[in-house]
Amino acid sequence: MLAVSFLPELADPAHALVVLSGAADGFAGPAAAVDAATGGALTRAAKAARFEGEAASVVELLAPAGLACGRVLLVGTGPADKLDALTAERIGGAITARLLTSGETQVNVDVAGVLSADLAAHLAHGAALRAWQFLPYRTTMKPRQKPSLADLAIIGAADAAATYARLEAIAGGVARTRTLVSEPPNVLYPESFVDKSLDLAGLGIELIVLDDAEMRRLGMGALLGVAQGSVRPARMLAMRWNGTGRDDVKPVVFVGKGVTFDTGGISLKPPAGMEDMKWDMGGAGAVTGAMHALAARKAKAHVIGVVGLVENMPDGNAQRPGDVVTTMNGQTVEVINTDAEGRLVLCDAIWWAQETFNPEIVVDLATLTGAIIVSLGHEHAGLFCNDDGLAGQLSAAGAAVGEKLWRMPIGDAYDKLIDSDIADMKNVGPRDGGSITAAQFIGRFIKPGVKWAHLDVAGTVWAAKPGAVHDKGATGYGVRLLDRFVADNFEG
Numbered sequence: 001m002l003a004v005s006f007l008p009e010l011a012d013p014a015h016a017l018v019v020l021s022g023a024a025d026g027f028a029g030p031a032a033a034v035d036a037a038t039g040g041a042l043t044r045a046a047k048a049a050r051f052e053g054e055a056a057s058v059v060e061l062l063a064p065a066g067l068a069c070g071r072v073l074l075v076g077t078g079p080a081d082k083l084d085a086l087t088a089e090r091i092g093g094a095i096t097a098r099l100l101t102s103g104e105t106q107v108n109v110d111v112a113g114v115l116s117a118d119l120a121a122h123l124a125h126g127a128a129l130r131a132w133q134f135l136p137y138r139t140t141m142k143p144r145q146k147p148s149l150a151d152l153a154i155i156g157a158a159d160a161a162a163t164y165a166r167l168e169a170i171a172g173g174v175a176r177t178r179t180l181v182s183e184p185p186n187v188l189y190p191e192s193f194v195d196k197s198l199d200l201a202g203l204g205i206e207l208i209v210l211d212d213a214e215m216r217r218l219g220m221g222a223l224l225g226v227a228q229g230s231v232r233p234a235r236m237l238a239m240r241w242n243g244t245g246r247d248d249v250k251p252v253v254f255v256g257k258g259v260t261f262d263t264g265g266i267s268l269k270p271p272a273g274m275e276d277m278k279w280d281m282g283g284a285g286a287v288t289g290a291m292h293a294l295a296a297r298k299a300k301a302h303v304i305g306v307v308g309l310v311e312n313m314p315d316g317n318a319q320r321p322g323d324v325v326t327t328m329n330g331q332t333v334e335v336i337n338t339d340a341e342g343r344l345v346l347c348d349a350i351w352w353a354q355e356t357f358n359p360e361i362v363v364d365l366a367t368l369t370g371a372i373i374v375s376l377g378h379e380h381a382g383l384f385c386n387d388d389g390l391a392g393q394l395s396a397a398g399a400a401v402g403e404k405l406w407r408m409p410i411g412d413a414y415d416k417l418i419d420s421d422i423a424d425m426k427n428v429g430p431r432d433g434g435s436i437t438a439a440q441f442i443g444r445f446i447k448p449g450v451k452w453a454h455l456d457v458a459g460t461v462w463a464a465k466p467g468a469v470h471d472k473g474a475t476g477y478g479v480r481l482l483d484r485f486v487a488d489n490f491e492g
């Protein structure tokens with residue numbers, strides 16, 4: 001993780017230097033000082049690069065005469081009235097994206113007189129998020145491909161360190177999620193997911209692990225039906241963080257789909273792109289990372305994360321299309337398509353979570369349907385919710401951190417599409433509205449009076465291209481959203 005420090009003034013002027021401007025010329029503050037020291041080179045470079053001060057746009061000045069550093073970046077802030085926390089994070093992301101493999105090891109970002117402490121902390125947060133990469137299996141990288149940037153110093157921001165400490169805790173959760181999502185499926189499977197999460201106890205999180213025998217005893221026939229085609233035994237992991245100092249506060253429960261690899265089972269997926277199904281545990285990854293973030297920043301809330309962990313494989317013991325399984329709450333499900341396995345995992349995980357923890361709110365996250373990608377692409381995750389207030393809280397949290405949600409409909413007319421002739425329900429409806437009928441299935445396992453939201457994150461946990469605060473690959477989607485949802489609504 002990028003090491004961030006906050007200094008009153010420049011300690012080592014030999015490091016790469018970043019200055020900011022919202023305008024094309026007529027620089028102020030540190031940018032004006034650089035311009036003066038370089039005999040106007042910054043103004044000339046900005047002009048040559050058609051710099052307009054647009055947020056997160058970058059002009060690079062190499063080997064500037066008159067300065068001790070090897071390079072200066074002039075980075076746009078956009079207009080002052082639009083310079084909010086998210087914009088500051090994008091600016092930080094642009095800085096690390098440019099310098100990560102530049103050969104520079106340290107950078108000074110001089111924000112004196114330009115950014116508030118809060119915005120400076122968010123700039124550093126964006127820089128740290130964007131610097132994360134997953135390289136443990138790259139053994140032959142050439143030195144000039146390897147990330148060089150290790151330290152970022154914010155210069156001239158008053159008292160940003162406290163704000164940043166909180167954001168750094170959240171970034172730690174994001175990094176945990178991205179690592180889980182990135183690990184290959186021969187390394188990450190239900191048991192190893194649990195093993196890799198045991199260190200959460202060090203943050204003060206209480207861990208509860210159910211093995212397959214215990215889940216069989218509890219009657220989780222739907223979850224175990226998915227797992228039965230794999231040699232990897234299923235696991236359930238619950239993570240409890242109670243930062244309220246009281247034991248009478250009903251918890252918020254987050255539940256994650258943790259299919260560590262989804263072949264489709266007997267309803268086998270086509271080969272092209274099947275490797276992507278290593279990230280079919282992205283919901284579980286987000287829930288685990290969110291628990292990390294909440295505990296690391298000692299959130300004053302009672303939150304429980306539950307992840308249902310299975311591998312969906314086809315073998316001689318795999319469940320068949322046509323099988324009828326019985327869920328933990330006694331409902332029967334006709335398994336029409338073994339590739340609609342996420343809902344089978346979630347229904348037992350969610351029922352167990354409600355029975356065990358008696359929550360007033362359940363939010364589940366799942367890479368549940370390809371159909372949500374057809375609907376929303378990769379910009380928004382789908383939000384399905386039985387309570388307008390909860391939907392508003394989640395949408396607001398997502399908007400605040402740049403992990404956007406788009407509300408989708410649910411209702412009786414959709415619900416009856418999953419009625420079965422032989423059992424209480426079937427695990428797929430018609431092709432049309434596939435994300436909605438998936439949500440309806442989960443909704444049949446929510447107890448009366450429980451506020452529930454389902455986030456279909458199939459389009460957002462993995463990115464084919466780099467974004468403002470992530471590289472290509474695992475995005476960590478959901479961690480900052482859930483953290484913010486807790487911060488804004490349960491820590492009052």
Ligand code: BES
Binds near residue numbers: 264341
């Ligand atoms: N994990 C997939 C959903 C998915 C597909 C996520 C593509 C990301 C990219 C899920 O288990 C699945 O296979 N869903 C099926 C449901 C269908 C059989 C009703 C789907 O979306 O095709």
Ligand code: MN
Binds near residue numbers: 339
């Ligand atoms: Mn599937």
Ligand code: ZN
Binds near residue numbers: 259262339341368
């Ligand atoms: Zn799946």
